Amino acid sequence: MSNHIDFYFDIISAYSYIAHKKIQKIKENKNIKFNYMPIFLGGLHNLAEINSPAFNKYKIKNIQNDCELVSKKNNISFTWNSKFPINSLSIMRGYLYMNEKQKENYLDIFFNAYWRDNLDLSLEDEVIKLLKILNINSEVFFNGIKEQSIKNNLKNLTNDAFKKEVFAAPTFVVNNKIFWGQDRLEYALDELSAN
Amino acid sequence: MSNHIDFYFDIISAYSYIAHKKIQKIKENKNIKFNYMPIFLGGLHNLAEINSPAFNKYKIKNIQNDCELVSKKNNISFTWNSKFPINSLSIMRGYLYMNEKQKENYLDIFFNAYWRDNLDLSLEDEVIKLLKILNINSEVFFNGIKEQSIKNNLKNLTNDAFKKEVFAAPTFVVNNKIFWGQDRLEYALDELSAN
Numbered sequence: 001m002s003n004h005i006d007f008y009f010d011i012i013s014a015y016s017y018i019a020h021k022k023i024q025k026i027k028e029n030k031n032i033k034f035n036y037m038p039i040f041l042g043g044l045h046n047l048a049e050i051n052s053p054a055f056n057k058y059k060i061k062n063i064q065n066d067c068e069l070v071s072k073k074n075n076i077s078f079t080w081n082s083k084f085p086i087n088s089l090s091i092m093r094g095y096l097y098m099n100e101k102q103k104e105n106y107l108d109i110f111f112n113a114y115w116r117d118n119l120d121l122s123l124e125d126e127v128i129k130l131l132k133i134l135n136i137n138s139e140v141f142f143n144g145i146k147e148q149s150i151k152n153n154l155k156n157l158t159n160d161a162f163k164k165e166v167f168a169a170p171t172f173v174v175n176n177k178i179f180w181g182q183d184r185l186e187y188a189l190d191e192l193s194a195n
Numbered sequence: 196m197s198n199h200i201d202f203y204f205d206i207i208s209a210y211s212y213i214a215h216k217k218i219q220k221i222k223e224n225k226n227i228k229f230n231y232m233p234i235f236l237g238g239l240h241n242l243a244e245i246n247s248p249a250f251n252k253y254k255i256k257n258i259q260n261d262c263e264l265v266s267k268k269n270n271i272s273f274t275w276n277s278k279f280p281i282n283s284l285s286i287m288r289g290y291l292y293m294n295e296k297q298k299e300n301y302l303d304i305f306f307n308a309y310w311r312d313n314l315d316l317s318l319e320d321e322v323i324k325l326l327k328i329l330n331i332n333s334e335v336f337f338n339g340i341k342e343q344s345i346k347n348n349l350k351n352l353t354n355d356a357f358k359k360e361v362f363a364a365p366t367f368v369v370n371n372k373i374f375w376g377q378d379r380l381e382y383a384l385d386e387l388s389a390n
Contacts, residue, residue, distance in 0.1 A: 048253045051246055058243045058362035062375050069382060167253035180257050183378050187264060 001195045004033035005188050006173040008166050010041035010105070014067045014080070017115040019170040019182040020107070021076045026185075032192065033195050036107070039158045041088065041169050045162040048167035070182065074115035079118045086122040089154075093145040094127075096153050105134055148165070174187070196390045198381050199228035201368040203361050205236035206302070207283035209262045209275070212310040214272045214377040215302070216364040221380075227387065231302070233290050236283065236364050238353045243362035249280040265377065268308070274313045281317040284349075288340040289322075291348050300329055 071078035266273035367383035
């Protein structure tokens with residue numbers, strides 16, 4: 001029986017951003033534990049032989065409209081990123097490079113930069129600005145995320161997620177049950193409260 | 196401004212079945228008009244260059260679990276069809292072959308047979324049993340659905356849906372806005388009530 005919700009996310013995923021914002025609101029009012037489980041969504045899609053919706057023009061237009069609607073209904077500030085998609089590998093490796101104290105801030109700042117402030121995070125200059133806010137030396141950061149151990153870490157976490165039958169993001173896991181999509185956070189909470 | 200909700204569906208789609216049941220419950224209590232818009236989902240997916248989730252083992256397992264959960268939460272009788280997927284072309288052509296009085300019953304009976312009673316509707320014998328309940332001569336039916344006009348009708352309806360940017364099912368359309376998925380029926384209702 002789980003005493004928490006595992007939350008699988010990639011910063012490139014707009015619905016992961018929405019889920020993250022919903023989680024933050026829940027945590028303001030309730031004592032519910034969420035374990036943040038970073039994955040590389042592109043790699044996960046490959047493992048599951050899923051064509052990313054990012055590359056289908058009909059789906060992606062729908063996702064944009066839908067994210068705007070869902071955000072509005074949930075009072076979440078949201079702007080569709082005009083440079084979507086970008087490769088999220090460096091950003092997600094960066095999350096793993098942070099120490100436990102830095103991780104939460106890093107995630108907030110990068111999520112907001114991409115899905116609220118419409119910044120182009122494929123540009124090193126934009127990333128450097130965010131690192132400054134976090135008081136992180138950018139040279140150390142860019143060297144750090146190239147370390148083999150960091151690369152392996154993200155790869156292993158993504159493989160581990162897939163072994164647990166997570167195939168996309170955001171995904172919530174409670175009692176080994178998979179709840180895919182920000183729409184299903186409510187169901188994950190129900191599953192947890194039934195424990 | 197729409198005075199109704201267009202509901203695009205294919206009987207092969209489990210979420211279309213769930214949406215249909217939700218619509219029926221809404222109509223018991225509220226005076227809201229739904230236009231039933233039949234399409235051939237396989238054809239629509241082809242037009243939109245979408246790989247059907249029916250053919251991805253990870254997605255389909257998730258859809259099965261999710262349909263069971265959503266049905267339970269909404270008090271809808273549901274059984275995942277053990278013969279999913281089948282080709283829905285004949286069943287959807289059959290819907291178009293019905294006159295306006297027959298259509299509603301036909302849809303109910305075929306939806307229930309496939310997504311509640313787990314019948315194998317790829318078997319002609321099972322279809323004949325359902326036609327008997329509807330008091331429809333099966334020989335006339337099987338000849339009727341082979342008529343070129345019926346074939347063209349389903350093809351044109353599917354093409355028309357795609358021209359309106361419908362790319363999957365179930366989809367609700369209000370004020371030319373697309374709401375994809377049974378989860379978004381609520382949003383379509385909001386859009387309608389804002390008129």
